[in-house]
Amino acid sequence: MAPTQQEQHWMYRNMVTSRKFEETIAGVYFEGKTPVFSMADGPIPGEMHLSDGQEPVAVGVCAHLNADDVVTATHRPHHQAIAKGVDLNKMAAEIFGKTTGLSGGRGGHMHLFDPDVNFACSGIIAQGMGPAVGAALSRKMQNKPGVGVAFVGEGAVNQGGWHEAMNLAATWTLPFVCVIEDNAWGISVSKEDSTAIANNADRAAAYGIPGVRVADNDPYAIYEAAGEAIARARAGEGPSLIEVETYRLAGHFMGDAEGYRPEGEKDALFEKDPIPKMRAKMLADGVATEAELDAIEAESAARVEAAITFARESADPAPEDALTSVFA
């Protein structure tokens, strides 16, 4: 299964939009944080986990999803949110803590919720597993279409809750897919130093479900693996597990000096940046022209710029609004 020309354009557009978004956020993030860095200062305070390099996972999976499908994401959620179709203006405004944000500034960058496209994320490792499995249960019980997809990092697979949720999804034959973004690092601890096996897709055997590992952050291979898993889920055949070898081109969080990385690792990763690779492949395959891809890049940049402007120009929430929305 290969993405159509139209799907490839969509995938490239969303990868570029995500990267431009992260690059813009990175610039804004340091406003007010120099010469002395304090996470609490500037227009975007708090922790910031950027997704540069991990875009292929988001687009390769979400190319198969529609707004009705349910996605839970991680503390590093921007690429997944963009690929799922979360409103970019409201998402930017939420990251700026503005009243026009997805949740009026209550959540911030690790807690993005968009009911229109059934997207939610969480700052707790592996916590999205239960809700995505539960959404899958809900669809199965109601005999309604739709799948639940949980994106997690490779570190999440060492959480007990991950295994509980996999077992539940498999036991109940739910329309669920777990996608592991293996960026090789849990903050500063490598996968090798924290995980008993090299290939987390092998863990699918423990639950009697298919498990696939996709090498080298390849959006086409991710598309194919996700397509099979999601089709299987939609057909009522139960859950699947996919692990993708991806690359974290940014630090764990903004301000991370990454001293734990081996010398030269980062340079090697930038050599494998998936965005120029996909651009080159599309040109070589004749599925896009230079002009078309240039236009996609320009349109993506303009869309990001508009979202950031919307966020900057939006009003701060009334402080006392902190006391509302505790209950429905």
Add this chain to the structure above:
Amino acid sequence: MNVPNERKLTIARSMAEAVAQEMRIDPSVFVMGEDIGALGGVYGNTRGLLEEFGSERIRDTPISETAFIGAAVGAAQDGMRPVVELMFVDFFGVCFDAIYNLMAKNIYFSGGTFKVPMVLMTSTGGGYSDAGQHSQCLYGTFAHLPGMKVVCPSNAYDAKGLMTAAMRDDSPVVYMYHKSLQGMGWLATEPGATVNTPEESYTVEIGKAKVARAGSDVTIVSLGMGVHHALKAAEQLEADGVSAEVVDLVSLVPLDRDTIRASVAKTGRLIVVDEDYMSYGVSGEIIASVTEHDISVLKAAPKRVAYPDVPIPYARVMEQFCLPNPDKIVAAFQGMKAA
């Protein structure tokens, strides 16, 4: 001819009846948890449901509280109304992230754009020598953390109405039922918990306390099993010519501070009875709710009869030494008068 309803139910049966009645009219309601199917719940609160509704809607789970409580959140956000059982509240240790970081926070973090209509029912309380991993109440632990409503019925009438109200609520409700009120054949039950319970479906308002007994000399505030201790203490005090008012909190979140304050304003004395640990908990919160509002109404320093700050012991004499009882409440009042 109108015949007054004199049907008495145990709390276990009233909970199951409330769930069954709601499931008949609302297809989004379903139950999941450990041993809630064929067994009917370790504490009887789902008995008969599997037979009527089948295993799709009455869903036994693996022993995976993190997964199935997290799944309930996801199902609730997707339009279902799960009723989930955490068999013993003590087991919260293996799944609290799904409860307080997920269930309790998603409405807020979504700015109210997500609803989390689910009920987490869980058994509380000791007194039967099951020791400290199966006997705690932990009321204060749950009530302390924002984002969850918390209810705690003391009798079958409230138990049924609270369950129906909880299932209809768009926010998560933690429904804490006390084992010694439940009406299980294998565990002694406080008779006062088994009361007249209407057959038809009805709701009891979440967040509204009840005056279980009117009085004028002292207010005894409690919840769950403690209400029955308080009522017995009130009878003993009456024999001594003391008129005690008993306030049944019914809900911890939202807390009906108005009813507590009005009662203490009338009596001038306050005793709080709580089977949960003494420090940093419900008893301190009730007292603070009165004293920070208007300390001048008090004729004496408030007292509390609560569980000492120790893990719950096994040996009968040790556990009974620690638990609240009517005699301790009477003694607290006498100490108050002597002061």
